[in-house]
Amino acid sequence: MEFHKATEEDVNSIMNIIRQAQDYFKEQGINQWQDNYPNSEIVKNDIKNKNGYVLLKNNIIVGTVVVSFDGEKNYEYVYGGKWVSSGAYAVIHRIAIDSNNKGLGLSSIIIKNIEKICLNKEVHSIKIDTHKENISMQNMLVKNGFKYCGLIYLENKSERVAFEKSL
Template sequence: MKIRTTEERDLPAVMEILHQAQAYFKAQGIDQWQDGYPDEATIRQDIQNGTAYLVELDGIVAACATIAFTPDENYTTMVSGQWLTDRPYAVIHRIAVDDKLKGRGIAGWILEQAEHLCRQRGVESLKIDTHQDNTSMRRLLEKQNYHYCGVIQLHRDLSLRVAYEKRLDKK
């Protein structure tokens, strides 16, 4: 497996994976990504910002994620709970794995690669949020030693998300 930044030419493969994730959430009754988000414009913006990443496995696009090293406006205040730290952090959004490749540990590997990128930049905290009903992501985060911190409200649609943080300065 290899992680790299997403390029414009990767957009069709990334959108296919995101559409699979949207269909999965719908089938599972999870009200996440059911309003057309994330759309192509969102991913194009991530590409332009240099925050869109993908995983290649045997030459094919296997998964995608956004890893950003700038503050997320949605994380400024919490509806309930408290972040572990108030220091600079990275944020992970939009993790999705190709349906044909699920169960191979790719999402966990993405989280590990994000930690590696953080350590390279001296960033000691990673934050992520997900829908409360997305139990597979919540289990993964807990398995990877992310700590549940509370609830945030997304600015774009006012929906609530459960928020997690992992301190990278703790062994």
């Protein structure tokens, strides 16, 4: 397994994985990642900002994620709970695994790689949010040591469940 920053050449593979996730959410009746989000422009912007990463298995992209250390304005207020910490943190967005590779623990491998990046930057907190109906993501987060912190709201007023892990 190899985990590294995504490049412009990775956009098509990343978008293929994202489309698989969008189809899965639609099939499950989960209103997450619908309405042309995320799209290739967002992915290209993630790469340009050096926040996009890919996980490779046998030189094939099998996972994608965005990691940012720039904060998240939607995380200013947590409803029905509170963040574990108040210091510097990484934010995980748009984590997805290729459909043919689900159930192999690849999301956990991505999380472990993000933890290493954080510790190298002396950042000891990771925050993430997901749709309240995305139970598989919530289970993966809990399995990897994330704690439920409450609810946050996106700019479009969509509700998301928020999690944090201290390192």
